[in-house]
Amino acid sequence: MKVLMFGWEFPPHISGGLGTACYGLVKGMAHHKQDLIFVVPKLWGDEDPLAEFVNASDVEIDYRERRFRDIWKNLTYLEVSSFLIPYLSPEEYHNHTERLLKDQDELESSVLANKFTFSGKYGKDLILEVSRYALVAAQIAKNKEFDLIHAHDWLSFPAGIAAKQMSGKPLIAHVHATEFDRSGQTVNQRVYDIERAGMEAADKIIAVSQLTKNTIVAKYGIPEEKVTVVHNAVLDTSIIKSKEEKKVPEKIVTFLGRITFQKGPEYFVEAAHKVIKKDENVRFVMAGSGDLLNRMILRVAELRIGTKFHFTGFLKGDDVDKMFALSDVYVMPSVSEPFGISPLEAVRHNTPVIISKQSGVAEVLQNAVKVDFWDIDAMADAIFALLHYNGISKMFREMGREELKKLKWEHVAKKVIDIYKQTVNQ
């Protein structure tokens, strides 16, 4: 059995969590010797050679094939005027759409050109790239032999649909996050429509958590039996022993992630305020950047906790490890988190974690305190307990380590391969 897989990015050139998850899955697949063609919009040449990689930028489209016109017609839901860049101000949005409308004709001709170089980023021409990616997918589907198509998240759903149209092979849609996780209640209708089209066209859907499955069923009207939950895993489950030494006498409680609505940073600040009132011996750190950063800084100033609550800005590489290593408690108060890998990173650093019940990772990690993201009293309680009652934090550390060992990508790949078999045999 051979699988044609569509992703959007692949390490080391990634800007989101999707690339990491795809890498883990492909690695797991390689462990089981699963035959795989992995397509990305742009290859850089330094990817780990785990599969047969196809660089969409290299694929030339042969328009003599009549079916391309049909596929292009079916892509009308990807109208060029749509707007997919998050975090723009109204003025920027206006300028952006103005420009897009002007360029519309030009755009259609470039999408339909023989060759096209993708940026593979989440840039301003995202929708153009998504549509072009679908056309390329159709061409690849025509050229290659395979038994099944597997597409990751909405960016590659149109590609999956087009490949299915061209080949007639079954399609598996893998949902790592939905528009509701990214944008809260103000969803982008275009993205929602693409997600829904992908889910409907798919023969089977894989969701990264029960939480995500619930969203798929409730918000996209997909029958429950079509969706299977397969949790993510961690690339490396070994424990990291850091030599990093803490330089402040206080305990450190950390939030690490994008400072956006989805991640619930304001609940962390409010809980911190409650703990600081009771406990002199603690510092809070908010590491990361995002559109709510300035609002969080103002709130910390307003609560007058500025000498006990610190901001680091965006951290990379070694500094992330350092931050985990220095932390006594890690908190992930996400409002909506389809999975959420970072608490598992904290466990690797022997740091006990508090996670919101609204995160997929809560379904796999038992040795963690779980609270509702909005329940700042419970969050403050949990922080205080993990800081002061050594029994519980020690237990979390030891048992979390054991739990982590079970979260391997090869187990995940095995489950996915089983789904392939069922789907092909249907």
Added chain:
Amino acid sequence: MRTICFYFQVHQPYRLKPYRFFEIGDDHDYWDDYSNRNIMKKVAKKCYLPMNQLLLELIRKYQGKFKVCFSISGTILDQMEAYAPEVLHSFQELVATGHVELLNETYSHSLCALKSESEFKDMVHLHQEKIKQYFNGYTPKVFRNTELIYSDSIGEMVGKMGFDGILSEGAKHILGWKSPNFVYVNANEPKLKVLLKNFRLSDDIAFRFGETKWSDYPLTTDKFMGWLNQVPAEDEVINLFMDYETFGEHQWKETGIFEFMRHLPDAVFNQTNFSFSTPSEVIANASPVGKIHVPIPISWADEERDLTAWLGNDLQDEAFDRLFELEAKVKKSNDPAIHRDWRYLQTSDHFYYMCTKFFSDGDIHAYFSPYESPYEAFINYMNVLSDFILRLKQAEKDAVSG
């Protein structure tokens, strides 16, 4: 009497280096030596040295009929000593002519007058000592609070400390129909004379001089004499108060600002009936016309002439309150490094960088800030302050055990 009183504020803060969370508890060196040195050297070259040279020439040429006054903050004196001793020497040479008055201020250009009388007195005293030490025993008689910040109670405090006068802003909302071109007295302590800045004529030089879109551009000495001659005949003193960095730094040499100043005394003597005076001479020669009431503090900053450039938003208030609640602990310490850092952390510039008035006066704030945003300024300051608090705690522990 009709006279012009030039006062120049000479100040540089000790800027903080980028200080990350990871450094708290470990790194107690907060100051950005590299940029402080570079800025000092740059401003010395563009402003302090050429302007001091020009003033010296003018004072010699007019044999004492042309005179000016400075307030030189303690933080810039420390930086001159460390990075540019030639600037210090040139100021010493100017003061030695006897036609340059020096004012007293708080050592580190602090906002402590608004928060702590005890710290204020300490800071004034420290500055006095520094001036005495560097300028051959010179003892200032007139006071200038940080950024011309003034209120009835600040004036009262200053008057009780024995000063003859204080400088402040001729803010419209406190003057009403009154003119800044007279000497006033403090409302609670009438012994203290108050000199108010004529902000129109001062800002014509300090802010508008090189502004090509200004309807009066270019400003010539003839034009400026015309405006001086339009001042009502009974008005006694034109207080021209400005940053010293106006000359060559805010207004570049290419604008002609140095040439304007070079020809100004000549034009004043030939085309008007004005003389030049230092603040002490103004106070000695003009009789006060009445009390000036300033119940709420004013300053020379921004359109509002209030304190909102430094205090009032949550970032600024949090930083300011956390800093000043440490006073008792600092005063108990014998460590000179703790005293120095506490003083340098009080410098008003740190709070100025945290100002969020983006849309009206944001431009000028952004020009002077080493940070990309007021939020960054806050984060960096609070990280440093957190480390400073840890040091104080450690010092306390050491004192108990030792």
